Amino acid sequence: MARKGTKKDEKVTARDDEEDDSPDLEAVASSSDDDEDSVYDSEDGLHYGDANESEEESDDDFEDQGSSDEDEDLLEKQKNDDDSDDEIAVAYEKAPRAWKKERTAKRTGDGGEKAAEFIHTDDLSSDEDDPDGIGNRIGRVPLHWYDEFDHIGYDAHGKKIGKSASLGESGDLIDQALAQQDNIAKGKFVVHDALNDRNVELSARQLELIRRVRAGAFAHPEHDANPDYIDYFSGVDKEVSGLNADRYKPKSHFQPNQYEKMQVDKLLERLERGDINMDYLTGKIRDMNDANKKSDPNLPFTIWTADDEDLLNMRKGPQHIAAPKLPPPGHAESYIPPDEYLPSEKELEEWKDMEPQDRPHGLLIPKKYPNLRSVGAYEHSVREAFERCLDLYLCPRVMKRRLNIDPESLVPKLPRASDLKPFPTAKCVEYVTPFDGETAPAIRSISASPDGQYMASGASDGYLRIWEVQTGRLLRSWDLSSLVAGFEVDKAEGEEQPSTRPVVCVEWNPNPEHHCLLATVGSSVVVVATGTASRTNADLTQALLAAALQGGNVSNAKAGKAVQWHPVKGDATRGEQPLSAAAGSAGPICVLRTSRDVASVRWQAKGDYFVSISPKAGAAAVLIHQLSKGVSQQPFSKAKGETQLACFHPNKPFLFVASQQHVRVYHLVKQSMIKRLMSGCRWISSLDIHPSGDHLIVGSLDRRVVWFDLDLSATPFKTLKYHERAIRSCRYHHRYPLMASASDDGTVHVFHSMVYSDLMRNPLIVPVKILRGHAVTNKLGVLANVFHPTQPWLFTGGADGKLFLWQDI
Numbered sequence: 001m002a003r004k005g006t007k008k009d010e011k012v013t014a015r016d017d018e019e020d021d022s023p024d025l026e027a028v029a030s031s032s033d034d035d036e037d038s039v040y041d042s043e044d045g046l047h048y049g050d051a052n053e054s055e056e057e058s059d060d061d062f063e064d065q066g067s068s069d070e071d072e073d074l075l076e077k078q079k080n081d082d083d084s085d086d087e088i089a090v091a092y093e094k095a096p097r098a099w100k101k102e103r104t105a106k107r108t109g110d111g112g113e114k115a116a117e118f119i120h121t122d123d124l125s126s127d128e129d130d131p132d133g134i135g136n137r138i139g140r141v142p143l144h145w146y147d148e149f150d151h152i153g154y155d156a157h158g159k160k161i162g163k164s165a166s167l168g169e170s171g172d173l174i175d176q177a178l179a180q181q182d183n184i185a186k187g188k189f190v191v192h193d194a195l196n197d198r199n200v201e202l203s204a205r206q207l208e209l210i211r212r213v214r215a216g217a218f219a220h221p222e223h224d225a226n227p228d229y230i231d232y233f234s235g236v237d238k239e240v241s242g243l244n245a246d247r248y249k250p251k252s253h254f255q256p257n258q259y260e261k262m263q264v265d266k267l268l269e270r271l272e273r274g275d276i277n278m279d280y281l282t283g284k285i286r287d288m289n290d291a292n293k294k295s296d297p298n299l300p301f302t303i304w305t306a307d308d309e310d311l312l313n314m315r316k317g318p319q320h321i322a323a324p325k326l327p328p329p330g331h332a333e334s335y336i337p338p339d340e341y342l343p344s345e346k347e348l349e350e351w352k353d354m355e356p357q358d359r360p361h362g363l364l365i366p367k368k369y370p371n372l373r374s375v376g377a378y379e380h381s382v383r384e385a386f387e388r389c390l391d392l393y394l395c396p397r398v399m400k401r402r403l404n405i406d407p408e409s410l411v412p413k414l415p416r417a418s419d420l421k422p423f424p425t426a427k428c429v430e431y432v433t434p435f436d437g438e439t440a441p442a443i444r445s446i447s448a449s450p451d452g453q454y455m456a457s458g459a460s461d462g463y464l465r466i467w468e469v470q471t472g473r474l475l476r477s478w479d480l481s482s483l484v485a486g487f488e489v490d491k492a493e494g495e496e497q498p499s500t501r502p503v504v505c506v507e508w509n510p511n512p513e514h515h516c517l518l519a520t521v522g523s524s525v526v527v528v529a530t531g532t533a534s535r536t537n538a539d540l541t542q543a544l545l546a547a548a549l550q551g552g553n554v555s556n557a558k559a560g561k562a563v564q565w566h567p568v569k570g571d572a573t574r575g576e577q578p579l580s581a582a583a584g585s586a587g588p589i590c591v592l593r594t595s596r597d598v599a600s601v602r603w604q605a606k607g608d609y610f611v612s613i614s615p616k617a618g619a620a621a622v623l624i625h626q627l628s629k630g631v632s633q634q635p636f637s638k639a640k641g642e643t644q645l646a647c648f649h650p651n652k653p654f655l656f657v658a659s660q661q662h663v664r665v666y667h668l669v670k671q672s673m674i675k676r677l678m679s680g681c682r683w684i685s686s687l688d689i690h691p692s693g694d695h696l697i698v699g700s701l702d703r704r705v706v707w708f709d710l711d712l713s714a715t716p717f718k719t720l721k722y723h724e725r726a727i728r729s730c731r732y733h734h735r736y737p738l739m740a741s742a743s744d745d746g747t748v749h750v751f752h753s754m755v756y757s758d759l760m761r762n763p764l765i766v767p768v769k770i771l772r773g774h775a776v777t778n779k780l781g782v783l784a785n786v787f788h789p790t791q792p793w794l795f796t797g798g799a800d801g802k803l804f805l806w807q808d809i
């Protein structure tokens with residue numbers, strides 16, 4: 001942009017009135033070639049290049065309006081015409097900048113000249129150039145379309161404009177060149193109007209306007225770009241008071257709007273004529289055509305188009321998309337920003353090397369002003385407005401339809417919890433664990449007898465305890481940690497062994513006629529006779545444990561390397577008396593020693609087979625044992641991941657083996673894998689199967705309880721995320737439609753889980769109760785839970801050493 005000139009250079013002087021109105025063209029013709037290459041603007045103080053360069057750049061900016069290969073002669077003719085025009089342009093640039101004013105400027109009382117009047121003397125309106133309407137009115141149409149015709153277009157009255165008159169005046173190219181030289185000699189500047197096919201002589205005023213526009217200055221020389229500052233103010237203190245600060249609001253602000261009154265009158269008139277109705281006025285319908293369609297059912301209508309699509313189709317033109325709103329200004333944009341928003345000199349230096357989009361506030365640099373009036377114009381306002389226009393123009397926007405759906409309708413209607421009773425609701429019995437020291441041992445595992453009269457618990461102190469359910473009395477306890485330590489002396493070969501091994505898992509035999517249980521301590525599985533057998537099933541229990549008392553009979557070489565059966569001598573139990581008079585013995589019977597620590601054991605439904613899991617044992621991680629024969633077998637020769645848990649199908653020869661993220665289902669008879677269930681969990685920590693055998697639940701350390709429907713697919717049927725921390729145990733009830741999950745957050749969630757015999761109905765899973773009673777100790781909460789076999793009761797044990805019975809009260 002050109003530099004701002006002084007008022008003396010910009011205003012018209014009195015000497016200009018005395019000069020001749022035509023420039024001295026002879027001096028221009030005698031100028032040197034070096035002067036033709038550049039022009040110096042005396043008023044603006046800028047040096048400009050060759051005028052032909054600007055003309056070539058301007059020609060490139062126009063779009064070709066329909067040129068073709070057939071018009072080569074016309075293009076050659078236009079090229080010759082351009083050469084002659086360049087001579088005129090160069091001559092014009094060297095002409096003196098003076099002209100004769102067409103009217104005398106009036107003077108004011110102070111003697112000042114009204115220079116602004118010259119601004120309005122230029123007749124630049126295209127409509128006033130042709131008041132009679134005889135000019136060409138074909139618009140922006142390529143002129144070569146009329147080459148084959150005897151006219152060049154039509155005027156405002158529809159009459160043809162012929163070519164004959166203009167062609168006779170202009171002559172051929174030689175005549176035009178001679179005419180141009182004559183015009184230069186006479187001091188005339190003539191241009192050819194191709195649209196109207198006529199020659200137009202430019203006045204000195206028009207030439208000066210064209211020169212100033214090309215030079216980048218203001219078009220009118222009379223315009224004062226730097227006027228004297230007039231200090232407008234009101235009131236006493238001009239620094240604080242603003243313009244019109246003491247004015248009252250006009251009376252029109254307190255009167256009804258006349259335009260709105262006219263609109264209301266029009267609507268009332270249309271309502272009286274019947275063109276609209278009250279539904280249209282209240283906004284129930286947007287178009288009266290919809291009301292007419294509904295009123296006349298015989299009219300045809302589209303049956304496959306929705307109402308919203310009809311409205312879109314009836315609109316004219318593209319759909320309007322409102323521009324996104326600008327973010328509201330922050331504290332940095334304030335004229336008195338807080339001190340923490342003001343940048344230091346070091347930050348300013350760093351901002352100079354950064355891109356504007358990487359700076360904290362973009363192009364803005366926070367500054368503090370004494371008052372709002374001292375704030376000047378924002379220097380980057382034009383740039384930011386331009387960039388926003390680019391964003392709105394170049395960034396695609398799509399209108400997204402918002403679905404007006406009631407959120408309550410998406411939530412399934414679940415029955416009330418009171419209608420789904422019975423389920424455990426209150427803590428009734430607490431089983432107090434005896435311990436030595438300051439803290440009670442953590443309860444790691446719980447199991448109940450099939451008749452529901454007894455309950456066994458394993459703790460972190462290495463003791464196995466049997467309780468009476470109804471009274472909470474401790475009946476028997478065995479120190480299995482010390483017992484197992486005697487069988488593992490030759491295994492470690494000098495390595496340090498922990499002094500106390502916790503009882504990790506306890507499983508009571510599910511067969512009511514077999515009164516024994518399993519307990520895992522370290523790398524051993526201990527078979528314990530509970531001593532609760534009656535007269536009718538005491539012999540069956542003794543027959544089941546006979547092979548274990550003899551030390552087992554492992555004939556498989558592969559299984560013999562993974563597990564060894566060791567009978568427990570009689571002095572190890574120290575003559576423990578059985579709880580029942582008919583029972584033969586009570587206490588540990590046999591110890592199954594494996595190569596790695598055993599994480600869990602699970603019984604088969606008939607109470608003869610059980611499976612043990614050693615996650616670190618590799619291929620020998622899964623071992624299946626038969627208690628009645630005292631044998632073991634290793635079903636897998638290769639390890640697929642690190643096995644965590646396993647359980648049997650209740651009525652089919654299926655084995656469910658869970659790794660950290662998957663659950664594989666194997667057919668034990670066919671010795672093949674049937675299905676692999678993808679849980680979507682990071683670490684599976686619990687596994688249980690429904691009594692029907694068609695559903696499976698998996699608990700994970702990432703707070704998920706995953707429900708699988710084995711008849712549907714290998715993906716979860718439902719994922720429950722109710723706990724805040726890791727899931728430690730999840731179990732089904734064998735008689736009631738109940739399910740419970742225990743977590744490290746110290747809570748137990750009870751669910752109503754109804755599985756229907758109708759295969760077309762999905763299971764109903766409803767959370768009914770949250771049991772809180774355990775404290776979180778060392779980031780561990782409830783570690784074990786198991787349902788009562790015959791009642792809707794729940795046993796829970798936690799890391800705080802508490803053992804509770806929850807009943808339906």
